Amino acid sequence: MAAAEKAKKSGFGIDPKDGKLMLGRFRLPMPRSRLGRMALGTLLVIGGCLGFLPILGFWMVPLGLVVLSADIAFVRRLRRRIAVWWARRQSGNARQPRNVG
Numbered sequence: 290m291a292a293a294e295k296a297k298k299s300g301f302g303i304d305p306k307d308g309k310l311m312l313g314r315f316r317l318p319m320p321r322s323r324l325g326r327m328a329l330g331t332l333l334v335i336g337g338c339l340g341f342l343p344i345l346g347f348w349m350v351p352l353g354l355v356v357l358s359a360d361i362a363f364v365r366r367l368r369r370r371i372a373v374w375w376a377r378r379q380s381g382n383a384r385q386p387r388n389v390g
Contacts, residue, residue, distance in 0.1 A: 302368065303359050310356065323360050330357035 300311050303319065310317040320326050333353025340347035358365040 301372065302355060312352075319356065319359070326356055326359055327361075330354070330360075 301313070302311055303309070304311050304316070308319055308321070310319050320329060330353045333349045333356060335353075336345045337347055337349030337351075337353060339345050340349065354364055355368060358368040
């Protein structure tokens with residue numbers, strides 16, 4: 290399997306081909322309607338803000354933002370910036386901090 294194909298199979302975001310939510314190697318179906326996706330994303334973010342309660346967790350906030358990024362341009366741009374930053378960080382091409390002093 291080529292490296293490009295392997296990279297396509299894993300990742301975080303929404304697969305443009307089938308509309309499924311990609312979380313690493315897991316793929317979850319999402320609601321087809323925009324209203325359903327927005328409601329799901331909003332509920333995940335609100336539930337994540339209540340992460341100190343049992344059952345709920347802070348992991349729900351980033352998941353909700355990924356779901357919302359399908360329909361809200363601002364969240365989509367933020368998710369893309371974070372993805373590019375993370376990829377640069379993983380490849381070692383991130384800007385190195387300058388030594389001051």
